[in-house]
Amino acid sequence: MFKTDLQIAQECNMEHILKVAEKAGIPEEYVDCYGKYKGKISSKYYDKIKADSGNSGEPYPRRRRQNNRYHRPDRGIAADGQECDYLPA
Secondary structure (H helix, E strand, O other): OOOOHHHHHHHOOOOOHHHHHHHOOOOHHHEEEOOOOOEEEOHHHHHHHHHHHOOOOOOOOOOOEEOOEEOOOOEEEOOOOOEEEOOOO
C-alpha cells in the first residue's frame, strides 16, 4: 500500500530555511525568512548571478535558425533540406 502525501510530509523532519539556503550555496544576506521553514530569495541575488556569469539572463539558449527559418518541434527537415511534417511511427 502506498503512503499518502500527508503521511510522507508528516514523517519528514523539516530544516531551517537558512540551512537549506546554505546547502544550495546562497548567502544568508539574500534570503528573506518568513518563519523557520519558508523564505524567498532576493532578486539582488539573481542580479549578482547574472552579472557574474556574463549571461544575458536567459535561462535557455535562443532557438537556432535552420535554413533561414526557426526550427519548429512539430516540423522536421528532410534529407534534401525541405521542411516536412513528422509522421507517427
